[in-house]
Amino acid sequence: MSTEANNTEHIIDIQNLRKSFGDNCVLDGFNMYLNKGENVVIMGKSGSGKSVMIKCLIGLEEPDSGTIKIMGKDISKISTDELNELRTEIGFLFQGSALYDSMSVRENLEFPLRRHTKKFGKIKDTTQLVMEALENVGLAHAIDLMPNELSGGMKRRIALARTLILQPSIILYDEPTTVLDPITSKEIILLMMSIQKKYNTSSIIITHDVDCARVISNRMILLVDSINYAEGTFLELSTSKDPKVQAFFK
Amino acid sequence: MNNISRIKDVLKSFFAEIGELSFFTVRFFKEVFKRPFEFKEFLRQCYNMGNQSLFLVAVTGFIIGLVFTLQSRPTLEEFGAVSWMPSMVSISIIREIGPIITALICAGRIGSGIGAELGSMRVTEQIDAMEVSGTNPFKYLVVTRILATTFMIPILVFFGDAISIFGSYMVENIKGNVSFLLYYNQVFNSLEFSDIIPTTIKTFFFGFAIGLVGCYKGYNCKKGTVGVGIAANSAVVYTSMLLFLIDFIAVFITNIFVDI
Numbered sequence: 001m002s003t004e005a006n007n008t009e010h011i012i013d014i015q016n017l018r019k020s021f022g023d024n025c026v027l028d029g030f031n032m033y034l035n036k037g038e039n040v041v042i043m044g045k046s047g048s049g050k051s052v053m054i055k056c057l058i059g060l061e062e063p064d065s066g067t068i069k070i071m072g073k074d075i076s077k078i079s080t081d082e083l084n085e086l087r088t089e090i091g092f093l094f095q096g097s098a099l100y101d102s103m104s105v106r107e108n109l110e111f112p113l114r115r116h117t118k119k120f121g122k123i124k125d126t127t128q129l130v131m132e133a134l135e136n137v138g139l140a141h142a143i144d145l146m147p148n149e150l151s152g153g154m155k156r157r158i159a160l161a162r163t164l165i166l167q168p169s170i171i172l173y174d175e176p177t178t179v180l181d182p183i184t185s186k187e188i189i190l191l192m193m194s195i196q197k198k199y200n201t202s203s204i205i206i207t208h209d210v211d212c213a214r215v216i217s218n219r220m221i222l223l224v225d226s227i228n229y230a231e232g233t234f235l236e237l238s239t240s241k242d243p244k245v246q247a248f249f250k
Numbered sequence: 251m252n253n254i255s256r257i258k259d260v261l262k263s264f265f266a267e268i269g270e271l272s273f274f275t276v277r278f279f280k281e282v283f284k285r286p287f288e289f290k291e292f293l294r295q296c297y298n299m300g301n302q303s304l305f306l307v308a309v310t311g312f313i314i315g316l317v318f319t320l321q322s323r324p325t326l327e328e329f330g331a332v333s334w335m336p337s338m339v340s341i342s343i344i345r346e347i348g349p350i351i352t353a354l355i356c357a358g359r360i361g362s363g364i365g366a367e368l369g370s371m372r373v374t375e376q377i378d379a380m381e382v383s384g385t386n387p388f389k390y391l392v393v394t395r396i397l398a399t400t401f402m403i404p405i406l407v408f409f410g411d412a413i414s415i416f417g418s419y420m421v422e423n424i425k426g427n428v429s430f431l432l433y434y435n436q437v438f439n440s441l442e443f444s445d446i447i448p449t450t451i452k453t454f455f456f457g458f459a460i461g462l463v464g465c466y467k468g469y470n471c472k473k474g475t476v477g478v479g480i481a482a483n484s485a486v487v488y489t490s491m492l493l494f495l496i497d498f499i500a501v502f503i504t505n506i507f508v509d510i
Contacts (some may be wrong), residue, residue: 060378084384098379101370112383166383 009036010069011170011202012057017066019052026052027063028226034170039196039203041213041234043248044223050206051095053223054172057204058092059083070170088116091163091171091201095178097155099147105158106130106143109165116166133161136198137191153184157191164195171195173205177212189215210249214238222248274466278396281389288394295398303359303406307352311410314351315343315417323425332426336433337440339418344445348411350497353456356403357489361464364395365485368468369478377469392469396461403457404450444508452500456493463489 012034019027026049034040044050055061057068059075068075070086078086099108109130134140137157147155156176163171176192177185189212196203207213213220214234222230222237222245230237230245238249319339326332368391371377380387415437422428467485471477 055378058382060381080386087382087384090382092379092382094375094379096374098375100376100379101374102367111380111385115383115385162383 010034011036011071012204013067013069014053014057015067015069017053017056017068018064019049019056019061020064025226027056030066030223030226030228032221032228034202034204036169036202037196037200038218039205039216041205041207041217041220042223043207043213043220046208048223049226050223051174054092054174054204054206058087058090058172088112088166089169091166091168093156093159093163093171093173093176095174097147097152097159099150099155099159099162101147103147104143105134105139105145105147105150108147108158109133109162112162112166129165133165134158136164136195137161153180153187156180156184156188160188160191160195164199167199169199169201171201171203173203173207175206175208177207177209185209185212192216270470271462271466274469275462277388278393278462281386281393282397284389286389288390291390292394292397295394296402299356299360299398299402300406302363303356303402304409306355306359307406307410308413310351310355311348311413312417314347315339315414315419316421318343318347318414319418319421323421333436335418335422335426336428336436340415340437340440341445343411343414343418344441345449346497346501348414349407349449349453349456350493352407352410353403353453353460353493354490356399356406356457357460357493358486360399361460361485361489362482364399364461364464365468365471366478366482368392368395368465369471369481370475372469372471373474373478388469392465395465396458399461399464400454400457403460404453407453407456448500448504448508452497455496455500459492459496460489463492 010033012032014030014032017027017030018025026047030049030053032040032042042050042053052061056063057070057075063076071089073082073086075083075086099105100111103111110126113126113129130143131140134143137160139154139157139161142150142154142158147158150158171192173192177188180188192203192205193216195201203216205212205216217234220232220234220237221228224230224244230240230242232240237245240246319335322338323332323335326335326338368377371391377387377391380390415434419428419430419433422433423430464485467481467488471481473480
């Protein structure tokens with residue numbers, strides 16, 4: 001079922017990834033790649049290791065074994081400073097948005113901007129960049145609000161704006177539509193697509209939302225029994241006869 | 251057998267906790283000298299901690315001075331030693347009561363606040379978000395808070411001591427018609443550097459302990475929102491115990507080097 005695209009650049013390459021928590025093995029030889037400009041959706045049961053995989057990818061969890069290469073760099077062999085620099089190329093949208101409670105929307109967006117002077121130089125006035133990121137998500141008016149004044153959908157959009165402000169080339173979405181109503185979910189999905197179009201980003205999207213997967217994915221990976229059990233386009237997987245694959249689309 | 255294994259488990263987790271706290275302390279000392287120095291965040295934390303605790307420390311200090319004098323006065327009167335009141339109050343407040351009471355109040359106010367704040371940041375993935383954005387969360391959140399408590403607690407203790415002595419003066423003025431100048435003259439005459447210096451050094455350790463335990467509990471918070479409550483609560487309990495231990499050690503060492 002593999003649909004590996006030829007003649008394209010792998011900007012993420014994961015080989016034989018293993019990760020256990022005590023006796024519980026959540027990833028047992030997981031492999032995947034991400035091409036430039038591609039959207040890969042990863043689906044799996046709760047607790048199947050999707051979020052652990054994405055956290056290993058960004059360096060929040062240390063894998064037991066295996067290699068993770070991002071833009072050709074093996075993240076286990078680079079220094080913390082190099083990893084932090086690489087992280088400016090990777091945006092991460094957390095499941096719960098993870099906005100800093102004690103900061104306003106403006107400060108939330110300025111926070112990563114002020115810390116990456118290597119990429120942007122020392123920016124005296126961040127307002128223009130902050131406004132641009134907020135306009136991209138349609139929430140320019142929320143600039144001075146605090147996170148507790150925002151709805152779930154607004155929080156998700158602001159988190160996306162914070163992710164975008166560093167102009168990453170890869171975006172990792174951890175269940176971007178979870179806990180949202182169907183209308184807001186659709187808005188977020190459309191927003192993700194417009195961002196990809198505008199900035200030509202590559203994305204890994206972890207989701208349980210079949211509609212989201214259908215609309216946004218170029219390729220899908222099903223994580224079952226700690227390995228990438230099946231891989232292919234939405235159409236290929238949704239018409240599969242394999243009962244384990246079919247269970248995701250019923 | 252069951253009881254023995256339970257005791258073994260308790261001891262095991264106790265020593266594991268001590269070990270983890272030691273690693274956390276070592277990490278603090280490693281990170282504190284590394285760039286970038288989060289000076290703005292440090293100042294913000296100092297301001298927040300001082301601002302939050304000032305009123306509480308003032309009220310408590312004032313009441314302690316007041317009550318301490320009211321309680322001691324009849325006994326001193328019996329022996330005709332009321333004139334010793336300023337000396338007795340100042341020495342006991344400066345050496346012991348002021349620092350320990352202020353530190354305990356701050357452990358409740360600041361330590362639990364740090365535990366709850368960092369704990370909720372941990373469970374809502376804000377600490378992870380910080381790390382992903384290329385910021386060292388340990389340096390930004392932990393180092394700044396521990397430094398802030400280390401420097402702010404001594405200031406709050408000085409402030410609390412001053413208010414306590416003023417509270418004591420109020421009683422003396424009302425009951426004994428003692429003038430402000432006479433009272434404070436006796437207070438400063440009875441105090442020596444050997445009273446002030448060891449106690450000041452001690453308060454830096456108190457501040458360090460409050461910040462360290464609060465940050466340790468919050469930063470390593472687990473088990474969701476329940477964990478946040480546990481982190482805040484255990485930060486206060488462990489810090490209070492640690493404060494008395496530090497106090498005992500400090501008095502013990504002071505006794506060796508200074509002739510009290």
